Amino acid sequence: MxxxxxxxxxxxxxxxxxxxxxxxxxxxxxxxxxxxxxxxxxxxxxxxxxxxxxxxxxxxxxxxxxxxxxxxxxxxxxxxxxxxxxxxxxxxxxxxxxxxxxxxxxxxxxxxxxxxxxxxxxxxxxxxxxxxxxFIHPRDPHKRVDALPSSRHVRVEIDGQVVADTRDPVLLFETSLPTRYYLPRADVRLDLFDATDHSTGCPYKGTAEYWSWRGEGDVPPNILWSYPEPLPAVAVVQGRLAFFNEVVDITLDGERLERPETPFSRMLRKR
Missing domain, CATH: 2.170.150.40 (Domain of unknown function (DUF427))
Incomplete structure (x- = not known):
């Protein structure tokens, strides 16, 4: 040992x-x-x-x-x-x-x-x-989840089409995962997505609801989510929308981010 x-x-x-x-x-x-x-x-x-x-x-x-x-x-x-x-x-x-x-x-x-x-x-x-x-699994005492309001410029594209553009994101930093960008609904083209009955639970954030891209292309379902009633520690993300960085193109302050490879990448490819 x-x-x-x-x-x-x-x-x-x-x-x-x-x-x-x-x-x-x-x-x-x-x-x-x-x-x-x-x-x-x-x-x-x-x-x-x-x-x-x-x-x-x-x-x-x-x-x-x-x-x-x-x-x-x-x-x-x-x-x-x-x-x-x-x-x-x-x-x-x-x-x-x-x-x-x-x-x-x-x-x-x-x-x-x-x-x-x-x-x-x-x-x-x-x-x-x-x-x-x-819920879901024990909270890891060596893991942090911080949700911080920001004025950084975030643009999201799917197959070259801009689906979100904001200067009012909340950046969620979670140990061992890529930064997630929670965007105001008014700054997301939600009309390009369909709500689904998919949901997931997180011991740090709560229960999430999902949307799927209604356009063409090789895009997995349920790539957009929101926490309607998040846990108090991340209450600032309530009602905001976030994309899987693994399958969309995110530009942050003019710099295109690489798509990260995470356990979610494999999960999304299997859908």
Whole structure:
């Protein structure tokens, strides 16, 4: 096991031979399936898998309702960094397959991790850090999300057609992701897009609604989004519109930006 300093006064992130990174968390975390509390822990650990950009929680056995877990009938292969021990969850009148698992690392022996229902249609329905409900995945304590109003000049084009032009953007800086430009609706040609029923959730920003380009060309769907009711930390982006930099052309203060390659690039190509 090796350790990596995070910052003065912080606990260190530990790395296992399997490539997992983990560190203890001081947050009180609870997970529920329907009306049943399955996890109630004041000693969770955050775990980062090599192939995932976001962390997940694992919990001491004593903090888990292990009486609700059964050895998985159809355990998956090649999932969760070498894990071979999976559990089905039998709670609240329903069985959810492969809802929980154990990591193979000695460091994490005695801990159980759970899927998050909104990500995988299995696992637990509701999660809480202290008394605040959280969604999609745990918040990463080493990640920042800053939304800053700006007067920079942002122009967006699709296949050479200008679809947005503003000097009143909000720039959203999120660790490990490209800057996103949230634009006033009045400065976006929203008449060139169709609203869709697609939505996504983010533990830092809230729930987003989407629009697709109605023009021709090889443009993926759902490339434009907005947060109608963002979380308080990024309230300044409320109602504004943002594009995936990965598939549109953005010019910032007269300089054409390169399209970034991110995990979203692969996701957009698969649509």
């Amino acid at each position: 090796t350790t990596h300093p995070v910052h003065p006064g912080a606990r260190s992130i530990r790395t296992t031979p399997e490539g997992l990174m983990w560190e203890p968390s001081e947050r009180w975390v609870r997970g529920r399936k329907g009306d049943v509390t399955v996890v109630d822990s004041r000693h969770p650990v955050l775990v980062w898998e090599p192939h995932l950009p976001v962390p997940q929680y694992a919990f001491p056995h004593a903090d888990v309702r292990t009486d609700l877990l059964r050895p998985a009938k159809n355990p998956p292969t090649g999932k969760h960094t070498g894990s071979q021990v999976f559990y089905d969850l039998d709670a609240d009148g329903e069985v959810r397959e492969n809802a929980a698992w154990r990591f193979p690392a000695d460091d994490l022996a005695g801990h159980i991790a759970f899927e998050w229902f909104l990500r995988t249609d299995t696992g637990l329905d509701h999660w809480y850090e202290e008394d605040e409900e959280i």
